[in-house]
Each structure stands twice: as C-alpha cells, then as structure tokens.
Amino acid sequence: MRANNLTLLTDLYELTMMQGYFKNPTNQTVIFDMFYRTNPCGGSFAITAGLEQMIEYIENLRFTEEDVAYLRSLNMFQEDFLEYLSTFHFTGDIYAIPEGTVVFPRELIVKVIAPVMEAQLVETAILNIINHQSLIATKAARVCYAARGDGVMEFGLRRAQGPDAGIYGARAAVIAGCVGTSNVLTGQMFHVPVLGTHAHSWIMSFPDEYTAFKTYAKMYPDSCILLVDTYDVLKSGVPNAIRVFEEMREEGIPLTKYGIRIDSGDLAYLSKEAYKMLAAAGFDDATIAASSDLDEYLIDSLKTQDAKINSWGVGTNLITSKDNPAFGGVYKLAAVKDTDSNTFIPKIKLSENTEKVTNPGDKTVYRIYSKKTGKIKADLICLADEIFDPEETMIIFDPVDTWKKTKVLGGTYELRELLIPVIREGKRIYTSPEVMELRKYCQKEQETLWDESRRLVNPQKVYVDLSQKLYDLKKNLLEEMSEKALD
Numbered sequence: 001m002r003a004n005n006l007t008l009l010t011d012l013y014e015l016t017m018m019q020g021y022f023k024n025p026t027n028q029t030v031i032f033d034m035f036y037r038t039n040p041c042g043g044s045f046a047i048t049a050g051l052e053q054m055i056e057y058i059e060n061l062r063f064t065e066e067d068v069a070y071l072r073s074l075n076m077f078q079e080d081f082l083e084y085l086s087t088f089h090f091t092g093d094i095y096a097i098p099e100g101t102v103v104f105p106r107e108l109i110v111k112v113i114a115p116v117m118e119a120q121l122v123e124t125a126i127l128n129i130i131n132h133q134s135l136i137a138t139k140a141a142r143v144c145y146a147a148r149g150d151g152v153m154e155f156g157l158r159r160a161q162g163p164d165a166g167i168y169g170a171r172a173a174v175i176a177g178c179v180g181t182s183n184v185l186t187g188q189m190f191h192v193p194v195l196g197t198h199a200h201s202w203i204m205s206f207p208d209e210y211t212a213f214k215t216y217a218k219m220y221p222d223s224c225i226l227l228v229d230t231y232d233v234l235k236s237g238v239p240n241a242i243r244v245f246e247e248m249r250e251e252g253i254p255l256t257k258y259g260i261r262i263d264s265g266d267l268a269y270l271s272k273e274a275y276k277m278l279a280a281a282g283f284d285d286a287t288i289a290a291s292s293d294l295d296e297y298l299i300d301s302l303k304t305q306d307a308k309i310n311s312w313g314v315g316t317n318l319i320t321s322k323d324n325p326a327f328g329g330v331y332k333l334a335a336v337k338d339t340d341s342n343t344f345i346p347k348i349k350l351s352e353n354t355e356k357v358t359n360p361g362d363k364t365v366y367r368i369y370s371k372k373t374g375k376i377k378a379d380l381i382c383l384a385d386e387i388f389d390p391e392e393t394m395i396i397f398d399p400v401d402t403w404k405k406t407k408v409l410g411g412t413y414e415l416r417e418l419l420i421p422v423i424r425e426g427k428r429i430y431t432s433p434e435v436m437e438l439r440k441y442c443q444k445e446q447e448t449l450w451d452e453s454r455r456l457v458n459p460q461k462v463y464v465d466l467s468q469k470l471y472d473l474k475k476n477l478l479e480e481m482s483e484k485a486l487d
Helices: 012-023 051-059 065-073 079-086 116-121 123-146 163-175 184-190 200-204 209-219 233-250 267-280 296-304 435-447 468-486
Strands: 029-035 093-096 110-115 151-154 224-227 258-262 287-290 311-314 330-337 344-346 363-370 376-383 394-397 405-408 413-417 420-424 464-466
Touching: 012 079, 012 116, 029 116, 029 123, 051 093, 051 123, 051 420, 065 079, 110 116, 110 123, 116 123, 123 151, 123 163, 123 296, 123 330, 123 435, 151 163, 163 184, 163 435, 200 209, 200 224, 209 224, 209 233, 224 233, 233 258, 233 267, 258 267, 267 287, 267 296, 376 405, 376 468, 394 464, 464 468
Parallel strands: 151 311, 224 258, 258 287, 287 311, 376 464
Antiparallel strands: 029 110, 029 330, 093 110, 093 420, 330 344, 363 376, 363 413, 394 405
C-alpha cells in the first residue's frame, strides 16, 4: 500500500478535466460539496468516519517523478501540463464534519473550496475514503445498538475486501462503538484494543479437548476464553471448560476475564444451556461470547430470545456491510467565485429525479437541539453567512414537502455548527483525537438521537431542513433554469 502517496488514487477523468482547465485557461476558485442521499442499511442516520485519512491524503498530495513518467506513458497529457503536475500541491480550504458525528442525508460532510483543478483532482479519493469508512462506522453503530450494552468485537479482517478495507474498516468500527478488533495492525496503527481467543485448529492439534483448554489456560490465565464448539458444545466443550476453570480456582488463579465462545449451532439454546451448566458450577459470571455470521438483526433476535450471550464477535457482515455494500456519497459543484466581485455565484444541478437536484451556494450545517432533552430536533442547511439567534423563534420546514413546518420557540433550543475547518491554504489546522476518544464522542452523539430514530426497522427519520434564504435561492435558480429551457 502506498500509504503516504495516494495522488494517483483517482479516476482518469479527473486528470483529463484538469488538463482541460489548464489548457483553456481557467483555474477559478470553486466550492464542491460531498454528501449522501440515502441512509445506509435502512436506518435513519449515518456515522462519519475517514476524516483523518482524508487529511493525510491532502497533506501528501504530490506527483512524484514516477507518477509523471507514468502519465506521460499514457500519451494523453501534454508536456506543459505534466510540468505543472510536477510542482503541484493543494492550496485550498476544506471544511468537514468530525469523525464519529451523527449525520443525515443531503447535508455536507465535506466542503472543498479550492482552484477548480485542485478541487477536481481530490474528488475520487475523498469519496473513496469517506464513503467506505462512514459505511462501516454506520453498520457498526447498528450492530452495537442491537447488542444493548454488551461488548462487540470486530472480527472481520479475513473477510474484508483487502488490507486497506480491513485496517480502516476496523478503525471505523471501533469509532462507532466496537470495544476492539482482532486486527493487530489496526491496533498498532491507531492504539485500539486488540482481542481474540483461539481457533478450532488449536483444539484439533491436541490429543483431546481438555488438554487443549488446559494448555491455553496456563498460557493466558488473565484472558481465558475457550472455544467450546469444536466437537460438541454441551457434551464436551462446556464440561471440559468447567473442568479447567475449577482447576484454576483450586490453584488460586484469579478468574477475572474468562469464559467460553460458541461459534456455531443454535446460539440461543446453546448459550442458555451453557449458562445453566456454568452457573451450577459456580461460574455464573463467566463470559459467554458468540460469533458465527452475526449481524444486527440476528443479535437483536437473540436478545429477544433471552440468549445468555454477553459478548459478540462480528466479522463478515460488519466489515463488508454485507446487506448494504456502498455508502453512496457524491461530490457536487455548488458555487464558482466571480473574479470581478470576489463573491461566490451559486450553481445547481438539475435532474429528472427530484432527490438528485443539488443545494446551491456556499453553505454550512447547523444542528438544532432541544434544551430540555438534549435530543436532536432537526438539522438546518443554510448559507455560510447566515446567523441565527437561539433566543428567537425559528420556523423550519421540509424542503420537499414544504407544508410540513415546525415552530421552534426561542430560548428552547441550542444550535451547533457541524462543519469545522480542517485544511486552510493547503495546510492541516485540525488535530484528530485518538480513536478511543472518537469512540466516546460517537457514543455521546448517538445518545442525542431519539430511540425511535435508532431502531433497526422502520426508524423515524430526522428532518434536514433548508433555511428560508437557501430555499428561496434554490427555488429562484430552478425557475431561471426552467425559463431558459423554454426559450
């Protein structure tokens, strides 16, 4: 992996457009918005992730001699343009919503303000990084919510779509709530807990199951989770685990972090029966971990069945977001700076699909919280220069179904601007918190959602409204475009 130079991690058309801008010459300053349109996994929100890697990408954005030589070999680019690339560096500004934040459709996650060639080049990598990591973070948040406070371990490295997805997917999963990961490289790179037990092959390599358990317990007495389904969970695995735990107790070894893991079969039935056996032997505080193709729906079902599982190892369905494998973020031009007036001229993209019509102009996002509950009332997309007084009553409305309006009384709400500056004139001005700090922040973020918006099936959506000023601007631009189409 070219960890420090992802400059050519881009679609070819970004480079051909860059050369087009270079040759015709215009390098006007523009604004691009990165946002998504539909919540993943049938939920009502998403969790942002990937900002730190995106900033590192911008910091290391440069064309090496090898990069330029490769582009020359394509016979598509002229020498003056290649010479320009050889000294290229990003000079623009970037605003973003911090990692671990709850976000909703249509609102800006990243805003890029830069000369058009620079803003065009970074499109693909920004989408690649933010889309993937936000997807896995969102999936992990759902899985952790289903576990209802139990620890969820990210176990997906061997099923991830390559090393990069495994490394950064695990990081995103921890930000969104997982207690740790099996991925040792992620642990080293990002200082997150690494977790694991042993495989069936460990058991099978010994003459018998008891000997395998006993050997493992001697090596790892402070982290003794025994895999009990290699042969027979209730007739062999659990009895042999209990025998080892009894011997540890007799030897005076503290049983602080111990238990069993079940990786197959009817997890509800087996965990209940295993718990009865452990409790009868005086080990009612033992961890009962489960794995085996888990996702949020199966975990929720097992909880409903009163399964005696209190630790969950989730792999394939989490690290790949198997039921929803793409986040769907897009990157759209929102404004172009007028060289004469130095103001931004709003731009809008039309579409036959209403949901694909973009919001024009230089914008920001505010979150409206209820002072009484601390919960989110709505989000407000507005123009960047708009100022709101939380002591004044605010009327918010759905930008599609405009008759749906809500009055938010002055003094009853608080406002928070979500977008923060992270890059200024090409230089980092934002220091990312450590992953475990982001995890704490993300947990607090999710607590600002109503339970009705967190449920796994048919959740209540959170409204993302437009300010009156932005709505009027959008409406006027649409009318102008419609009139031109009739000429």
